[in-house]
Amino acid sequence: MTPVTDRFEAYFDQWLHTLEADAHRGPPGGTGAPAGPDGLPRPSAPVRYAEWEGPDGGTHAVRMSRREWMLNQFDTALALGDLLTPDDVVVVAAPYELSLEGASVERAVEWLGASLISVGTSNTICPVPRLLDLIHRYRVTTLVGPPQLAAELAALDEAAGRRPAAAGLTTLVATRPAAPERLRRIAATWGASATVLFGTPSRPATATPCRLGRLHLVVDRFEARLRSTAPGRIDPGGTRGELVLDVRHPDAPAPVPQPTGELVELPPPGSRCTCGSERQLVVPLGRVADAVATPQGPITQVDVEHCLFASPYPRGQVTSRLEGDHLAVACAVGSAGGRHLPALRELVRSRLGPAVELTPFEEDRKTWPKATPV
Numbered sequence: 001m002t003p004v005t006d007r008f009e010a011y012f013d014q015w016l017h018t019l020e021a022d023a024h025r026g027p028p029g030g031t032g033a034p035a036g037p038d039g040l041p042r043p044s045a046p047v048r049y050a051e052w053e054g055p056d057g058g059t060h061a062v063r064m065s066r067r068e069w070m071l072n073q074f075d076t077a078l079a080l081g082d083l084l085t086p087d088d089v090v091v092v093a094a095p096y097e098l099s100l101e102g103a104s105v106e107r108a109v110e111w112l113g114a115s116l117i118s119v120g121t122s123n124t125i126c127p128v129p130r131l132l133d134l135i136h137r138y139r140v141t142t143l144v145g146p147p148q149l150a151a152e153l154a155a156l157d158e159a160a161g162r163r164p165a166a167a168g169l170t171t172l173v174a175t176r177p178a179a180p181e182r183l184r185r186i187a188a189t190w191g192a193s194a195t196v197l198f199g200t201p202s203r204p205a206t207a208t209p210c211r212l213g214r215l216h217l218v219v220d221r222f223e224a225r226l227r228s229t230a231p232g233r234i235d236p237g238g239t240r241g242e243l244v245l246d247v248r249h250p251d252a253p254a255p256v257p258q259p260t261g262e263l264v265e266l267p268p269p270g271s272r273c274t275c276g277s278e279r280q281l282v283v284p285l286g287r288v289a290d291a292v293a294t295p296q297g298p299i300t301q302v303d304v305e306h307c308l309f310a311s312p313y314p315r316g317q318v319t320s321r322l323e324g325d326h327l328a329v330a331c332a333v334g335s336a337g338g339r340h341l342p343a344l345r346e347l348v349r350s351r352l353g354p355a356v357e358l359t360p361f362e363e364d365r366k367t368w369p370k371a372t373p374v
Contacts, residue, residue, distance in 0.1 A: 051098045052201030054261045057289060062100065062202045068221075072100075072205050075218045077108040079197060079208035083171055086113035089138055093131065093145030094175040096120035101175060104204035105144055105197075114142070132156055135167055142171040147178040147186055151316030154189045155332070165191030173197060177284035179305035180213075186316035198284045200260040203245065207282045216279035222247045223255065224280060226266055229288050229298050240265045240297055242288050263288045263298055290320070292327040294355045304329045304356055307348045313340040317361050325355065332361035 046063035054060045064072070084090065090109050096102030102120060109116045117134060119126040126134075132153050134140065143150055150172050154164040172187050172194045187194035198207040198215050203222070207215040217224050226241030243264045246255035265283040273281055284302075285291070291298035301320040308314045308331055317332035329348075333340050345358045 048100060048103075050100045050201065052261065053287075053289065054259075060201070064100065064202065071221060072104060072203065073107055073111075075205035075208060076104050076197075077111045079205060080105070080108050080112060080173075082211075083173070083195065084109065084112045084114045084142065088114040088141045089117065090114050090142040090144060091117045091119060091131070091135065091140050093119050093143065093149055100201070100204045101199050104199070105173075105175075128152055128156060135169065136162075139168045141168060142173065143169055144173040144175060146176045147172075147174045147183060148176075148317065148319065150174075150190070151186050151318075151332075154186065155315070155317060164189050171195065175199070177286050177300075177302050179302050179309060181309035182305045182316060182318065185309055185314075189316065196284075198282065200243065200245065200258075200262055202258060202260075206243075206245070206260075207284070210273060210275040210277050212273065212275045214273050214275065215282050215284070216273065216277050217282050219279050222258075224266060224282065226264070227259070229263065229291065230293065239268060240285070243282070261288050262286075263291050263300060290322055292322055292325070292355050294353060296353070299327060299352055299355055301327070301329060303352060304348060304358075307351050308344060311340070311344060311347065313344065315361075319361065323357075327356050328359060329356055330359050330361040 047066045048062075048064040048069050050062040050064075051059050052062055092102055092105050092109065094102040094105055096118070097120060102118070106116060106118055115138075117138065117140065119131055119134075128149075135143070135153070143153075157164045157167065167190065169190045169192045172183070172190065172192050174183055174194060174196045177198070178196075183194040183196070195209050195213060196215060197205070197209070200206045203218075205218055207217050210216055222245040225244050225246065226239075227244050228241050240263070243260045243262045243266075245258045245260060247258055248255050263285040265285065267281045267283075271281060272278070285298075286300035286302055288298070291300045301318065304320070304327070305318060308318065313333045315332040315334055318329065320327055320329040322328075331344070333344065341358070341360060348356050348358050
């Protein structure tokens with residue numbers, strides 16, 4: 001037993017005791033769980049509140065019970081347990097305001113004994129140049145956040161005449177979907193390795209990586225299925241669609257379906273990862289609301305990244321937005337981008353058709369606050 005595992009066991013035992021007490025807590029002066037009109041025990045009161053933007057563009061509330069939050073924390077800590085030690089310094093730049101993702105990762109980092117710098121994604125207090133300074137000043141070893149942020153930090157570091165690989169980062173943990181080819185390129189710029197966590201609005205630890213880096217669903221709490229993103233269409237044999245989680249509640253007679261707003265691929269039944277895990281594989285593709293509909297099915301930025309990063313020219317900075325019936329994708333291709341852009345456009349069009357429009361990534365560094373020397 002190491003001091004870290006000792007500490008984690010202590011937290012684990014303490015939370016199990018809280019779970020047990022919560023499951024049997026009754027009304028004041030009574031015993032047993034309070035029952036509803038149907039005679040079933042009522043679920044414990046929500047202890048976490050968040051919001052998310054659904055496929056319809058509207059804002060939806062997310063509430064988690066104490067039991068759900070605790071079980072999620074166990075899964076997150078176990079996923080990060082092979083990556084972090086008490087010697088690590090971790091920046092968590094995952095979305096924090098009105099989301100569950102950042103809070104979940106931060107709690108797990110604390111459990112594992114690593115040092116924590118929490119910056120969220122609001123650049124008002126901690127703009128990108130200041131965050132880069134923190135990475136250098138405190139010798140940050142692990143950056144948790146969107147792939148685009150890691151790419152922008154590397155570009156700013158190079159613009160200041162430094163080498164990102166000399167900063168000391170060893171691990172990038174991506175919290176949003178990206179093509180593996182893009183993640184490898186961003187990580188190589190930092191001289192680091194890359195891994196991915198996948199969460200949905202109400203389940204921050206929906207899928208966790210195996211030793212080979214592939215994402216597996218956390219199937220002890222729910223099952224996964226797909227529904228078509230085309231209105232009124234059902235495609236039971238498809239492998240790509242909106243992820244729906246059938247959540248099992250101990251006090252409910254049947255699983256409760258929860259649409260997630262996330263577009264994913266689920267390999268056909270019987271597919272197995274060579275890591276040996278029996279857990280279901282999942283490939284995140286981005287939000288349903290950000291995908292463009294085509295006759296071949298929905299296309300996201302991740303699909304475009306698979307094309308782009310087959311070429312040596314693109315850098316890690318890629319953004320996209322849905323504009324009517326096409327997906328406008330901006331990609332940074334370096335100083336010689338004008339020469340390579342036509343070939344990249346042709347590559348994307350040949351694979352994905354006219355629904356994707358590729359443009360150069362325009363980065364005006366004059367709008368960024370000046371970085372302080374470190």
